[in-house]
Amino acid sequence: MIATDGQPAAVIVLADQPTAVARYAAEELVYHVEKATGAKLAIVSEAGPRPAGLAPIYLGDTRAARSAGLEVKKLAPEIFVYRTVENALFIAGNDAVGDPLEPATFAGTLLGVYELLERELGVRWLWPGELGTFVPKRRTLAISAHNETIVPHFFQRNVRGGLTFTGKTAALGFSPAAAADYAQAQTVFIRRHRMGRSERLFYRHAFTDWWEKYGQDHPEWFQLYKGKRGPPKPGDHYSMCVSNPEFHREIVAQWQRRRESDPQNAPRYLNIAENGIVGFCECEPCRAWDGPTPPDYLDFYAPKSKMALTGKRFVTDRYARFWLAVQRLAEEIDPQVVIVAYNYFNYFYYPSPEIKLNDRILIGAYPSSGWYPRSPEENAWFRKQWAGWQATGAQLFSRGNYCLDGYTMPHGYAHQFTDEFKDQVKRGMVATDYDALTGQWAAQGPNIYLLMRLHTRPDATADELLAEYYAAFGAAAPQVKAYFDYWERYAVAQIPLMQELFADNTTRWRTPAKVSHHIYPEAAFVAAEKFLAEAAAAVAGDSEARARVQFIQNGLTHAKLCVRAASLLSLSELAADPARSAEALRELIAFRRAHEREWIANFNHSAWTEEASWRLPAEQLSTTP
Known part of the structure; x- marks a missing residue:
């Protein structure tokens, strides 16, 4: 029992020196229970006094948890135990030191509290802030018996906050104080939906500063385009000469130096995601790595898109060969290395059948089109691309930009998005990284709610999840x-x-x-x-x-x-x-x-x-x- 007739029936117990994660988890539990029942639970330490007659809720790595057989320190990151023992409730993960609201901070205990709030209290977070926090009212709250060890569905769950998109015209945007408060409210909302990661994974467009660093000494590492190496003019974007073996060796050498500088946290992941541009290189070795162009290669790109205006060349095979070549070199240093890459623009279409990758190549599926809503034909084409990449043996994560669409309009696509998400899960999606929230909570609320909620309920239908959202509007x-x-x-x-x-x-x-x-x-x-x-x-x-x-x-x-x-x-x-x-x-x-x-x-x-x-x-x- 947690509350009885609006009065506390439980007390939250933390370790004598709790992590910031466990402390924040306790605060979140207190807030939501009080909002539901009116009862404000006390937070105490194990060594200190506690109110008599109240059931203990142990959060994090406590002595009581260890006595009950919970080997918290042996839990992998983000995994948490959710267990009742007699009249006590234990929620514990092997939490990291760090900011509880930072998705990179391993926070199994916090994830466990959110699991409890959703299951037992029916809490739903619709949008940032007090009004968007839906907590059904009840005077009495009891917890059912549990004995579970819960693993997140995806090793990374990421929806970028979009807070860096700011204009220069101050009057059109937030005032500075409101912008700061909005950022905090959205950050809390995102964490409540259990965004985070269980791997220390970092990636981005990998070579954006290489021309400035190496262009003068090694122009051969860069695209050959219209007879010139590197960017067409100063400041332009550029792609790399991905067939160049010296370029491969330099990538691996830099990765090795990073590992040697911090051997305790030696990165297993090697990021070689190409810059955010079409693969342009026209040199003969790169072209020799290309395969035949699929007949429907450009069927779902607009006639004036970057794809159609840049030579229409299909270069997926050269990029797949590039990833494999770098992987072979890096395996000499660490046989468990994982290559991280994007498929993008003219290498988004899946490779030729003879190209085989492996499960230590992690690809962010990064369509440059495919905005919602789609026609049935377009939907089928994009699913075909995912299935084709899955057939290579690579691991896939969604790196879509779909959330950036729609401006401030009531632009609805919740059902189509859910169908694609579920199809990707069925076809092996291991992580997500959606770019980015535009924060149109009132105009596009159902889209965003399903985007967030599917990360913890990928088995649910769109209508089941939307029913949760609409329930907050009462009659x-x-x-x-x-x-x-x-x-x-x-x-x-x-x-x-x-x-x-x-x-x-x-x-x-x-x-x-x-x-x-x-x-x-x-x-x-x-x-x-x-x-x-x-x-x-x-x-x-x-x-x-x-x-x-x-x-x-x-x-x-x-x-x-x-x-x-x-x-x-x-x-x-x-x-x-x-x-x-x-x-x-x-x-x-x-x-x-x-x-x-x-x-x-x-x-x-x-x-x-x-x-x-x-x-x-x-x-x-x-x-x-």
Whole structure:
């Protein structure tokens, strides 16, 4: 028993010198139990006094846990034990030292507390902040018996926060204080959904600074493009000459030096993810590594995309051979080395059948297209790519940019995303790394909720998880569901228009505010507003549910204001009436300032998109909020 008739029936017990993870886990448990029952649990140390007659909840590596046979120090990172022994509850993981909110900090005990909160209290985290924390009320709370050792479904679960997308026009984004508070609230939300990793894995585009470091002495390591090695002009992006054996040896030599400098944490992973650009190299050795171009290679890239405008060459086979060549060299140092790479642009299509990889090559599936929603044919094509890579024997993780799409619009694709996620799980997905949250919590809440929740419930259907989300709206759940269903159907109907408007579908995430008013004209909002009016009426007497409906309504108002501004300021349109443009912009800025602490959206990301999409008069935007 944890609470009885609103009074504490349990006490939280920590080690005498608990980790920061265990301490934070205790605080999270206290907060949510009090929110559910009104009972505030005490936190005590094992050596100190404790209230009599209360059931102990032991968190972390305590003496009591060891006496009960829990060998906490032998647990692998992020694995936790969830066990009841007589009247005591034990939740313990082999936690690391570090910030509990940092996903790289191993925090099994914290993950275990979140497991308890979801299972026993029915807690659901819908969006950052107090209003987005749904905790069903009860005066009495009992815990059922358990004896489980729980392992996360994926060794890395990552959804990037998107906090680095900030514009230069201060008035359009958050005020500095609100930005800091938003970042903290979102960080807490992400951790509550158990994002983290059990491997010390680091990777990125690996060679972005190599030209500055080595270009003068070793131009042969870099792409040969139009007769020139390296970037076409200073500051341009570039790819590498991936067939060059000296380049391979330098990669491995640098990795070996990193291992020697810190032998206690010698990295098993060797990152060779190519720079974020098409594989351009035209030298004969690279071309000799290429295979035949598949007939449907460019079927789902726009005619003006980077893919179609850069020679259309299929270079997957050369990259697969590159990964294998580096792996063979690195195996001489560590036979268990794991190569980390991306498939990308013109090496996203799976390799030729004769190319065989292995399970010590970890590939981030990184499509440069495939935005949601998709046509059935497009959906089938992207699944075919994943299956083709799986057939090589490599390990795969999702490195999609899908979450960057949609701007501030009610752009719905929850069901399609869930179907693909589940198909990837079925086909061996071992980790995730989604880039990135745009923070459109009120406009795109179901998309984001399923993105987060599938990491802990990959077996659940979209409708099962969406039912959790809608339940937080109380009696308005049917109307809120109808609202988001409307927008999901609407988005599917706009597929042909989106394909027409985004001539380069590889970069549509950067400037969607140019054309949002064409895809989501104000007339489309009329039916949606009726659903939300009905939702508000259904919960007129329920202040918490009514506030959540208002949250969604504010997201819709924000989207409408953005559409109006886009129709007047878009860089893709003729110059509009300056007075009307100024008024639309003033209205949008005033709304954001009035609602910036509700977290309906990450206004900084919205501003970043708008800067690349609109004509912004400097005199209106120079004021610091």
